Amino acid sequence: MPEYLYKNPETGEILSVIQGMNDKHEFIDNNGLKWNRVLTAPTMSIDSQSIDPFSEKQFIDKTGNMKGTYGDMVDYSKEMSQMREEKLGKEDPLKRKTFDKYKKERGIAHPNDRPKSKSIETSTYKVEY
Numbered sequence: 311m312p313e314y315l316y317k318n319p320e321t322g323e324i325l326s327v328i329q330g331m332n333d334k335h336e337f338i339d340n341n342g343l344k345w346n347r348v349l350t351a352p353t354m355s356i357d358s359q360s361i362d363p364f365s366e367k368q369f370i371d372k373t374g375n376m377k378g379t380y381g382d383m384v385d386y387s388k389e390m391s392q393m394r395e396e397k398l399g400k401e402d403p404l405k406r407k408t409f410d411k412y413k414k415e416r417g418i419a420h421p422n423d424r425p426k427s428k429s430i431e432t433s434t435y436k437v438e439y
Contacts, residue, residue, distance in 0.1 A: 312329065312330075313326050313327070313328055314326070314328075314329050314335055315327075315347070315348035315350060316337040316346065316347055317345060317346045317348050318343070318345055319343070319344075319345065319346055320343070324348060325337065335347055363390040363391075363393035363397070364394060369387075369390060372386070391405050408420070409422070
């Protein structure tokens with residue numbers, strides 16, 4: 311059930327009250343004083359269960375039950391990689407392992423592991439016949 315906040319108009323005290331979503335949202339104390347409802351920003355989370363970015367099992371469990379596209383799963387994998395990099399303070403070891411495996415199997419660096427190339431400006435030539 312959701313939690314609603316009410317403020318005593320006389321003392322300023324704030325009270326947390328658990329009420330159903332379909333209940334009438336008002337609070338009257340034992341003395342008959344009606345408290346004012348305090349409106350707050352929603353604190354809803356689509357995915358409130360965070361997983362350990364280093365746990366392969368938790369990742370498989372999460373993505374196995376995930377609805378969406380392959381791209382959604384790849385995006386989630388990228389988020390986990392970024393979390394690993396933040397926690398370790400260096401490059402994600404799983405990403406490095408993937409890049410090294412790709413290079414070993416194909417003889418060329420993974421597209422995301424290649425140095426950024428400089429763009430070359432080209433001129434447009436007008437050809438007349």
